[in-house]
Structures are given as C-alpha cells and as structure tokens.
Amino acid sequence: MYDKESLSKLSEHKQNWEKNVLNKVLNKKPERKEKFFTGSNIEINGVYTGLDIQELDYSKDLGFPGEYPYTRGVYPTMYRGRLWTMRQYAGFGTAEESNKRYKYLLSQGQTGLSVAFDLPTQIGYDSDHPLSRGEVGKVGVAIDSLKDMEILFEGIPLDKVSTSMTINAPAAILLAMYIAIAEKQGITPDKLSGTIQNDILKEYIARGTYIFPPEQSMRLITDIFEFCSEHMPKWNTISISGYHIREAGATAVQEVAFTLANGIAYVEAAIKAGLSVDDFAPRLSFFFNAHNDLFEEVAKFRAARRLWAKIMKERFKAQDPKSMMLRFHTQTAGSTLTAQQPDNNIVRVTIQALAAVLGGTQSLHTNSRDEALALPSEDSVRIALRTQQIIAHESGVADTIDPLAGSYYVEFLTNTIEQKAKEYIDKIETLGGAPKAIEKGYIQQEIQNSAYSYQMEVEQGKRIVVGVNKFKIEEDPPKGLLKVDPSVGKLQEEKIKQLKATRDNLQVSKALQELKKCAETDKNLMPPIIKCVRAYCTLGEICDALRAVFGEYKAPINL
Amino acid sequence: MAGSKTIRVLIAKPGLDGHDRGAKVIARALRDSGMEVIYTGLRQTPEQIVETAIQEDVQVIGLSILSGAHNFLFPRVMELLREKNAEDILVIGGGVIPEEDIPGLKEAGIKEVFTPGTPTSEIINFIKANVKV
Numbered sequence: 299m300y301d302k303e304s305l306s307k308l309s310e311h312k313q314n315w316e317k318n319v320l321n322k323v324l325n326k327k328p329e330r331k332e333k334f335f336t337g338s339n340i341e342i343n344g345v346y347t348g349l350d351i352q353e354l355d356y357s358k359d360l361g362f363p364g365e366y367p368y369t370r371g372v373y374p375t376m377y378r379g380r381l382w383t384m385r386q387y388a389g390f391g392t393a394e395e396s397n398k399r400y401k402y403l404l405s406q407g408q409t410g411l412s413v414a415f416d417l418p419t420q421i422g423y424d425s426d427h428p429l430s431r432g433e434v435g436k437v438g439v440a441i442d443s444l445k446d447m448e449i450l451f452e453g454i455p456l457d458k459v460s461t462s463m464t465i466n467a468p469a470a471i472l473l474a475m476y477i478a479i480a481e482k483q484g485i486t487p488d489k490l491s492g493t494i495q496n497d498i499l500k501e502y503i504a505r506g507t508y509i510f511p512p513e514q515s516m517r518l519i520t521d522i523f524e525f526c527s528e529h530m531p532k533w534n535t536i537s538i539s540g541y542h543i544r545e546a547g548a549t550a551v552q553e554v555a556f557t558l559a560n561g562i563a564y565v566e567a568a569i570k571a572g573l574s575v576d577d578f579a580p581r582l583s584f585f586f587n588a589h590n591d592l593f594e595e596v597a598k599f600r601a602a603r604r605l606w607a608k609i610m611k612e613r614f615k616a617q618d619p620k621s622m623m624l625r626f627h628t629q630t631a632g633s634t635l636t637a638q639q640p641d642n643n644i645v646r647v648t649i650q651a652l653a654a655v656l657g658g659t660q661s662l663h664t665n666s667r668d669e670a671l672a673l674p675s676e677d678s679v680r681i682a683l684r685t686q687q688i689i690a691h692e693s694g695v696a697d698t699i700d701p702l703a704g705s706y707y708v709e710f711l712t713n714t715i716e717q718k719a720k721e722y723i724d725k726i727e728t729l730g731g732a733p734k735a736i737e738k739g740y741i742q743q744e745i746q747n748s749a750y751s752y753q754m755e756v757e758q759g760k761r762i763v764v765g766v767n768k769f770k771i772e773e774d775p776p777k778g779l780l781k782v783d784p785s786v787g788k789l790q791e792e793k794i795k796q797l798k799a800t801r802d803n804l805q806v807s808k809a810l811q812e813l814k815k816c817a818e819t820d821k822n823l824m825p826p827i828i829k830c831v832r833a834y835c836t837l838g839e840i841c842d843a844l845r846a847v848f849g850e851y852k853a854p855i856n857l
Numbered sequence: 858m859a860g861s862k863t864i865r866v867l868i869a870k871p872g873l874d875g876h877d878r879g880a881k882v883i884a885r886a887l888r889d890s891g892m893e894v895i896y897t898g899l900r901q902t903p904e905q906i907v908e909t910a911i912q913e914d915v916q917v918i919g920l921s922i923l924s925g926a927h928n929f930l931f932p933r934v935m936e937l938l939r940e941k942n943a944e945d946i947l948v949i950g951g952g953v954i955p956e957e958d959i960p961g962l963k964e965a966g967i968k969e970v971f972t973p974g975t976p977t978s979e980i981i982n983f984i985k986a987n988v989k990v
Contacts, residue, residue, distance in 0.1 A: 417873035432929030506875015506899045546878045637973045670973045753882045757976045766974045775956035855898040
C-alpha cells in the first residue's frame with residue numbers, strides 16, 4: 299500500500315520521534331511494563347505505522363466485503379443490509395419449560411433459536427439410564443424421543459425461525475427429529491434453516507460429549523453432508539467450533555489454527571466419501587469465541603476468514619465463492635466470567651460482543667452475568683440480549699463495514715495471527731492431520747499448556763482479573779439464581795415409560811434392526827435414522843443400535 | 858498435618874460433564890507442588906471414583922463438576938466411601954456450584970468447595986493443612 303519513498307520518509311520520521319520525543323519521556327518515567335503482549339503472546343509495540351504492514355496489498359489481502367479473500371466480511375452490505383442474528387443459547391429442564399423460554403426470547407426480539415440439550419441427550423442416553431442420574435435437564439433440555447421434540451417446538455413456526463442445535467455425536471438423530479416435526483407442521487425439509495453443531499473432532503479435543511470412535515463419527519458427519527446437499531439446501535450441516543477449544547484454555551491463535559485444522563479434516567473426509575467440494579462446502583459454518591482483548595479478537599475473526607478462503611481456493615480447488623466464505627456464529631467467553639462481583643460480567647460481555655460485531659459475525663450469543671454461578675435467570679438473559687440490541691441500534695458500529703480495517707495495529711495483528719495459525723496448521727499436517735494430532739494428544743497438550751500458564755499468570759498477578767485478584771470486595775452470596783427442578787428426571791422417566799407402553803413396539807424393533815443393518819454397510823444412515831425417529835424409537839435406543847455396530851470411544855488420559 | 862510422606866491425590870470428573878480445564882489445571886498445580894496426582898478422565902461414576910481412590914491408596918479426592926449434578930453425585934461419593942470404610946480420605950469439590958448448595962455438600966462430608974476464581978495455592982494449602990497422612 300506504500301511506495302518505497304514514503305516508507306523511507308516514515309522510517310526516518312519515526313527514528314527522529316523515538317530519539318527526540320519518546321526517549322526523553324522514557325528516560326524520566328518507564329512504561330507500566332517492560333513488555334506488552336496480547337493473550338496469544340504476540341508482543342505489542344507502543345505505536346504502529348505503515349512500516350508494520352508494508353507488505354499489505356489492499357486488493358490481494360483485504361479486498362472488498364463479499365469478495366475474496368473476504369477479510370472485510372462475507373457479504374457486500376453486511377449489517378447495513380441485515381443485522382446479525384441475535385441467538386441466545388437456551389434450554390433447561392423439560393421440553394415444556396424450554397418451549398416457554400423460547401417463546402419469551404422470541405417475544406423480546408430475538409431472531410433465531412439456539413437449543414441447549416442436557417448431557418444425557420448429548421451423549422446418547424435416555425433419561426432413565428443409570429448414568430443419567432442427577433444430570434437430566436441440568437445443562438439443557440432433556441430429549442428422549444420425538445414426543446419431547448414436538449413439545450419443545452410447539453407453537454413455533456419452523457419455516458419462520460432458524461434453529462441452531464448444539465448437538466454433536468447424536469446430531470443425525472436430532473436433525474431427523476427436526477425434519478419429522480417440521481413434516482407435522484406441513485413444512486418440507488428444503489424450507490428449514492438452521493444449524494447442527496455436528497463437530498466431533500472438538501469433542502475429542504475439548505468438550506467431551508463423544509460416543510463413537512473417530513472413523514465412525516466422521517462417517518455419520520459425511521452422511522449428513524450428503525443428505526443435506528440433496529434435501530436441505532438452507533441447512534448448515536456443521537458448525538466447526540473453536541469456541542470450546544478456546545474455553546479449554548487455547549489462545550486466539552490456537553483457536554483459529556485448531557478450528558481450521560479440524561475444518562480441513564472434515565473437507566478431506568467428505569471428498570474421500572465421494573462428495574465434490576462445491577456440493578457441501580457452502581453449508582459449512584463456524585463457531586468462535588469472543589474474549590476481552592478487543593483488537594486481537596477482531597483481528598482473529600478477520601484472519602480466520604482470510605486463511606479459510608485461501609485454504610478452500612488453493613488447497614481444495616473450490617470454484618463456488620460460497621465454498622470459500624467463512625460464515626460464523628460467536629459466543630462471548632464463558633471462561634472470562636467471574637463468580638465475584640457478577641455484575642461486572644455485563645461489561646465484559648459488552649466488550650466481547652463488540653469484538654464479535656467489529657469482526658463481522660453472522661450471529662451472536664451474549665452470555666449472562668450469572669453464568670459463573672448457575673444457569674442464567676430470565677432477568678440476566680434479557681440484559682444479555684439488550685446488550686446486543688444496544689450495540690446494534692445505539693453504538694453506530696453496525697453502520698459501516700469492517701470499520702477497523704486500515705488500522706495499522708489491527709492489520710498487523712491480522713497478518714500475525716494468520717501467519718502463526720498457519721504455522722500450527724502446517725505442524726498438524728506433519729503429524730498426519732487433525733484426527734492424528736488429536737490421537738497423539740498434541741492438540742490437547744498445547745491447549746493445556748496455555749490454560750496452565752494463564753492460570754499461573756493470574757495467580758502471580760501478572761494478569762489482572764478485576765474482582766478476582768485485584769479490586770476485591772466482601773460480598774453476600776448472589777440471590778435469584780435459576781434452579782432446575784430436580785423432579786425433571788422422574789418426570790422424563792415417567793414419559794419414557796408411557797411412550798414405551800403406547801407406541802407400536804414391533805415398528806420400533808423393525809426400524810432399529812434396519813438401522814443396524816445399514817450401519818454395517820456404507821449406505822447413508824440418515825434415511826433409516828429418520829425411520830426410527832418417526833416410529834418413536836428413543837434417542838438411547840437409536841444410539842445403542844449404533845453403539846452395537848460402531849463401538850464406543852475411549853479417551854486417552856494425558857495430563 | 859502432612860509429614861514427610863508424599864500426598865497422593867485423585868482428581869475425578871463425576872457424571873457426564875466434559876469440562877475438564879479446571880480439573881487438569883489443578884492436577885498440574887498439585888503435582889508442581891510436590892503431590893502425586895492421578896486424574897480419572899471424564900465420565901466417571903461415583904462407584905468408579907471410590908474404587909480408584911481405594912486401589913490407588915490416595916489421601917485426597919478432588920471432585921470437579923460444572924454440569925449442576927453435584928447435589929446428587931457428591932453425596933453419592935461420600936456414601937460409597939463410608940460403605941468402604943474409607944471416610945478418612947479428604948474429599949474436596951470444585952466447579953460451578955451455587956453458594957446455597959455448599960452447606961448441604963459439607964454436611965454430606967465434602968470438606969471444602971472451591972468455586973471459580975480460587976487460586977490453586979489456596980487449594981494446595983487447604984490440602985496440606987487438612988490431609989491425614
């Protein structure tokens with residue numbers, strides 16, 4: 299962007315300034331710290347100029363919004379055309395209670411649904427399974443069969459809302475249930491829009507809700523890609539997630555690197571399964587975290603977009619521009635919320651949400667202030683949603699596209715994050731790709747090291763967390779926390795008993811038999827799963843049928 | 858008070874919860890402070906945890922949970938320890954645990970509950986002051 303002559307003038311000017319202005323001050327009073335770093339350990343200079351981004355080529359490296367390499371955003375008008383989707387992740391207790399919360403959120407101006415499932419559902423156990431005890435309805439809604447899904451979406455027109463479901467190992471089953479309830483509302487699958495998370499690799503790395511071994515899990519995923527490319531053109535078939543990787547302790551650079559490395563593995567698996575890249579890649583979506591380091595986070599989103607576009611174009615030879623666009627959901631960082639002085643979390647969430655919007659997110663969840671303590675109360679959820687609405691309608695940041703572009707610092711960070719993430723991806727390649735690197739524990743170890751050094755920095759006071767290691771006060775325990783009724787487990791057990799007594803059990807065992815047979819071949823698993831769901835097989839029964847053929851994953855333990 | 862014998866600790870993740878950042882950070886901090894640490898990995902039943910604790914002859918169990926199932930799973934671990942006459946093992950807990958649940962957990966026999974923001978040094982000191990070696 300700069301010619302040689304102006305760069306050398308600038309360099310001379312800078313040297314003069316350092317000598318005549320800066321050093322005079324530094325000699326009298328040193329800076330607060332000897333060195334400054336971002337959360338990813340990128341050293342930060344006191345001031346940035348064109349000298350720090352002299353290689354930057356506007357058209358090649360930034361381009362215009364909606365244009366390769368999409369650094370400035372995936373759409374030509376971005377939030378001037380349509381604001382991001384405000385999508386609060388919610389769900390707890392029974393389907394009835396969650397349905398009420400969804401209707402409340404929609405009535406408050408939320409524009410998309412995001413379903414949280416409880417752990418038994420995520421790991422493929424029915425509510426009456428011994429391992430489910432104490433967990434039913436706790437971190438999300440309990441879904442045992444299509445019956446619960448019917449209640450969950452009662453009165454919500456599925457052709458009008460888009461629904462995101464945080465479900466991974468049993469994603470095919472929940473997708474099948476969604477298709478089946480839409481059918482009952484008279485809506486065909488091609489009209490449905492939404493997302494299933496369906497990202498098993500990060501479950502092995504960071505989140506822990508895996509069921510089957512990697513190979514069989516990857517097959518389920520590519521079966522979904524294939525099925526949706528034929529029947530559900532508006533559905534995001536996967537949400538390749540850096541969120542949980544970051545929550546587990548990764549830095550911003552590691553978040554980008556490990557997420558895109560997983561993305562590469564999914565694309566390779568689908569190509570290997572016989573799909574052509576432009577048939578499925580336009581429906582890949584991503585999910586990132588937003589932390590407090592505002593500029594590093596904005597740069598992270600921009601770097602991820604540019605890097606993914608290059609990978610898809612150069613490595614996978616995608617032709618369709620949509621295959622190169624990294625569209626993503628963002629959630630603010632749960633791990634930055636403090637149990638101490640919880641109202642301070644509102645401010646943290648505001649900074650993080652701002653980073654996501656300045657970074658060009660397609661949808662956003664803002665955390666509630668009380669999430670370090672319990673599931674959020676209705677009041678806290680409303681404040682979190684209002685935070686997004688204030689950014690959208692009052693702050694003015696949504697009125698022009700990628701407003702931080704051209705900032706010497708932000709462009710420098712964007713370049714640096716891209717480069718460091720690429721180095722990680724190359725390293726993972728030498729280990730044989732993401733699945734192999736996970737098997738070897740490499741990715742997990744890198745994340746653990748970051749998590750540990752972060753914790754030590756906080757404890758040694760090198761990093762200040764307001765209210766935790768500085769500016770502390772004596773406080774009373776917070777009031778008004780949400781409590782999940784412990785009788786949910788009993789209630790769900792009753793529902794299952796009743797279901798099993800009233801459904802056509804011959805149909806059920808036939809459908810499960812068919813599913814097992816299909817699992818032994820390499821045919822697409824979606825049609826027999828849809829059949830099982832329609833016959834009111836329980837989620838646990840369907841997963842057990844697959845467990846019988848696929849086996850279960852046992853995680854290696856490394857500290 | 859701990860004598861010259863090395864303190865052995867089992868860090869355990871009961872239930873289905875997959876959040877183990879805290880468990881792993883604490884395991885490492887305890888190890889760096891000179892304790893011997895065994896980590897169970899995810900999805901352990903109370904039965905498995907108690908069995909491992911006895912087999913490995915630990916003096917301390919650290920239970921970590923963020924899913925909200927602590928009111929069921931923590932007391933169940935204590936119950937099983939009593940059945941096996943192993944209630945001399947010091948049991949502590951941590952995770953996303955509301956203040957109002959803590960008295961009940963302590964009544965069940967959990968010696969201390971450490972919530973988010975606790976420095977690892979505080980946990981180390983607590984173990985050293987309370988463990989029976």
